[in-house]
Amino acid sequence: MSMGQAPVDPTSTAAWPRLAALAGELEPDLRRWFVEDPSRAERLTHEVGDLRVDLSKNLVDDAVLGALVDLARAVGLEERRDAMLRGERINVTEDRAVLHTALRQPRGASLHVDGQDVVADVHEVLDRVYAFAEQVRSGEWTGVTGKQIETVVNIGIGGSDLGPVMAYEALQPFADGPACRFLSNIDPTDAALTLRGLDPETTLFVVSSKTFGTLETLTNARLCRTWLLDGLPESVRSEAVARHFVAVSTALDKVADFGIDPENAFGFWDWVGGRYSLDSAIGTSLVLAIGPAAFSELLAGMHAVDEHFRTTPLESNVPALMGLINVWYVDLLGARTHAVLPYAQLLHRFPAYLQQLTMESNGKSVRWDGSPVTAGTGEVFWGEPGTNGQHAFYQLLHQGTQVVPCDFIAFAAPSYPLVDGEQDVHELLLANFLAQSQALAFGKSAEEVRAEGTAEQIVPARVFAGNRPSTSIMAPRLTPSVLGQLVALYEHITFTQGVVWGIDSFDQWGVELGKQLATRLGPVLAGDADALADQDPSTRALVAYYREHRS
Numbered sequence: 001m002s003m004g005q006a007p008v009d010p011t012s013t014a015a016w017p018r019l020a021a022l023a024g025e026l027e028p029d030l031r032r033w034f035v036e037d038p039s040r041a042e043r044l045t046h047e048v049g050d051l052r053v054d055l056s057k058n059l060v061d062d063a064v065l066g067a068l069v070d071l072a073r074a075v076g077l078e079e080r081r082d083a084m085l086r087g088e089r090i091n092v093t094e095d096r097a098v099l100h101t102a103l104r105q106p107r108g109a110s111l112h113v114d115g116q117d118v119v120a121d122v123h124e125v126l127d128r129v130y131a132f133a134e135q136v137r138s139g140e141w142t143g144v145t146g147k148q149i150e151t152v153v154n155i156g157i158g159g160s161d162l163g164p165v166m167a168y169e170a171l172q173p174f175a176d177g178p179a180c181r182f183l184s185n186i187d188p189t190d191a192a193l194t195l196r197g198l199d200p201e202t203t204l205f206v207v208s209s210k211t212f213g214t215l216e217t218l219t220n221a222r223l224c225r226t227w228l229l230d231g232l233p234e235s236v237r238s239e240a241v242a243r244h245f246v247a248v249s250t251a252l253d254k255v256a257d258f259g260i261d262p263e264n265a266f267g268f269w270d271w272v273g274g275r276y277s278l279d280s281a282i283g284t285s286l287v288l289a290i291g292p293a294a295f296s297e298l299l300a301g302m303h304a305v306d307e308h309f310r311t312t313p314l315e316s317n318v319p320a321l322m323g324l325i326n327v328w329y330v331d332l333l334g335a336r337t338h339a340v341l342p343y344a345q346l347l348h349r350f351p352a353y354l355q356q357l358t359m360e361s362n363g364k365s366v367r368w369d370g371s372p373v374t375a376g377t378g379e380v381f382w383g384e385p386g387t388n389g390q391h392a393f394y395q396l397l398h399q400g401t402q403v404v405p406c407d408f409i410a411f412a413a414p415s416y417p418l419v420d421g422e423q424d425v426h427e428l429l430l431a432n433f434l435a436q437s438q439a440l441a442f443g444k445s446a447e448e449v450r451a452e453g454t455a456e457q458i459v460p461a462r463v464f465a466g467n468r469p470s471t472s473i474m475a476p477r478l479t480p481s482v483l484g485q486l487v488a489l490y491e492h493i494t495f496t497q498g499v500v501w502g503i504d505s506f507d508q509w510g511v512e513l514g515k516q517l518a519t520r521l522g523p524v525l526a527g528d529a530d531a532l533a534d535q536d537p538s539t540r541a542l543v544a545y546y547r548e549h550r551s
C-alpha cells in the first residue's frame with residue numbers, strides 16, 4: 001500500500017455491514033454466554049509477554065471477532081504495521097517515519113532508514129545516558145560545590161513529562177537513585193512548589209523537550225536556572241549551569257543556545273513522537289531514578305510486545321484484538337469513553353499517560369489524505385486506580401445509560417505485602433478487582449434483589465443490568481518489564497484503531513491553534529489596548545475582569 005494513497009474507508013469493506021448487522025442483532029447476555037460456552041473464558045484469554053489478557057467479559061462472540069479481523073485485513077492493518085516497523089513515512093502530514101519500536105530493538109539488531117542504522121544510533125545515545133546516570137547515581141558527578149545530587153527535577157510537558165512521571169511513580173519499588181520531581185505546568189505555582197524545600201547545591205535539572213521550543217518548558221527552565229544561580233555562592237555561578245543542567249532534545253542547536261553544554265545533551269530523532277518517547281532519552285530522569293539495568297528491562301518488555309504485534313496472526317494478536325474491540329464499541333455500540341482502572345496504586349498516573357497517547361493520536365476528524373473520517377474516532381480515555389474509583393464514579397459504570405468499556409489491570413503479587421491482622425491486604429484489593437468485573441458483566445436481576453427482601457418500590461434502583469463490558473489484564477507483578485509491556489500494548493492498540501479509521505495517529509495539529517492564540521493574547525493581558533480592541537466581546541470582558549481583580 002502506498003502511504004500517499006487514500007486510506008481504505010472501513011465502512012466500504014464487506015466486514016462493516018456484517019458488523020452493523022451483528023450490532024443490530026446483539027442481545028448481550030454474558031450470563032448465558034458463559035453457561036452455553038464453558039470454554040469462553042479460556043478461548044478469549046490471550047497471552048502477550050507476561051500479560052494475561054482476558055477478553056471474555058466483552059460484548060463479542062466469534063462472529064463479531066471474525067468480522068473485526070476481516071475488517072482489519074480489509075483496511076490493511078498488517079501492511080501498515082509492517083510499513084511502520086520498516087521505517088516508512090507513515091506520519092504523512094509531518095512526512096516522518098514512525099519508529100518508536102526501534103528505540104527498544106536489542107543491541108546488535110539493525111534497521112536502516114535512509115541509509116542510516118537507527119538501532120545503532122539508539123544504542124549510542126542509550127550508552128551515553130546510562131554512563132551519565134551511573135556517574136550521578138554513584139556520586140562521581142556532583143553539583144558545582146562538590147555535593148552529591150539528591151534530587152532530579154525533570155522539566156518537560158506532554159510526552160516529555162507524562163511518560164517519565166507515570167513510570168517513575170509505577171516503579172517506585174525499583175527507585176534507588178536520586179528522588180525525582182516533575183515540573184510541567186506554565187502555572188508559576190508548579191515551579192514554586194516543585195522547587196520548594198530543594199537545595200540548589202544538590203539539585204540536577206533535566207530539561208526535556210523534543211522541539212526545545214515549548215513555551216512551558218523553556219519558561220520553567222529559565223525560572224529554575226535563576227533559582228539555581230540565586231541560591232549558589234557567587235564564586236561558583238559561572239560553572240553552575242554546566243553541572244546542574246542537562247537536556248534531552250532533537251534540537252541540539254537550541255539546547256546550546258539555552259546555555260547547556262552539548263556534552264550534557266542527549267538527542268533523539270524526529271521519528272519518535274512525543275507521546276511515544278518514554279523509551280528514548282526522554283526517559284533520562286527515569287534512568288537516573290531506577291538505573292540502567294531496570295530501564296533496559298523496561299525496553300526489553302516493550303520489545304517483547306512489539307514482536308508479538310509484528311508476528312502474531314490477528315486472530316490472537318492481543319493489541320490488534322483490543323484495538324478492534326474498541327472500534328466495535330465506538331462505532332457499532334456507541335461508546336464515547338473508555339475507562340482504564342488499575343488495581344495498583346503505583347499505576348495512578350497511567351490513565352493520564354494514556355490520555356495523551358490515545359487522544360492526541362486518535363482524536364482526529366480527517367484521515368491521512370485530508371478527507372473526512374467515515375466513522376466515529378477517538379474515544380475519551382480516563383480512569384483512576386481501584387478501589388478509589390469505586391467510591392467515586394463506578395455508580396455510572398454500573399447503572400448509568402452509557403456503554404463504558406473498562407480495562408482492569410491487576411497484579412498477582414503485591415509490590416508492598418502488608419497484612420492487617422490475619423488479612424492479606426493485597427487480597428482485599430484483588431477481591432475488589434474481581435468483584436467489579438463480575439458485577440459489571442453479570443449484574444443483579446430484579447428477582448435476586450427481591451429475594452433479599454428489598455421493598456418493591458426500591459427494587460428498580462437496586463437492579464444491576466449487567467452486560468457492561470470489560471477486559472481484565474493480569475501479570476505476575478509490576479516490574480519494569482511488565483510496565484514496558486503495558487505501554488507497548490496500548491501503543492499498538494492505539495495504532496490499530498488509527499489504521500481502521502484511516503487517520504494519522506502520529507501528528508497533533510489540533511494543539512497548535514491554542515498555542516498561537518496564547519502568543520497573541522500575551523500582549524492583551526499586558527495592557528496593549530489595540531490588541532484588546534481586536535478581541536471578541538467575551539474575551540474582552542474576561543480580560544477586564546482580570547484587570548479589575550489582579551492584585
Ligand SMILES: O=P(O)(O)OC[C@H]1O[C@H](O)[C@H](O)[C@@H](O)[C@@H]1O
Nearest residue numbers: 158159160209210211214274511
Ligand atoms: O517535547 P516538546 O517538544 O517540548 O513537546 C511537548 C508536547 O507539546 C506539544 O504541544 C504536543 O502536543 C505534545 O505531543 C508534546 O509532547
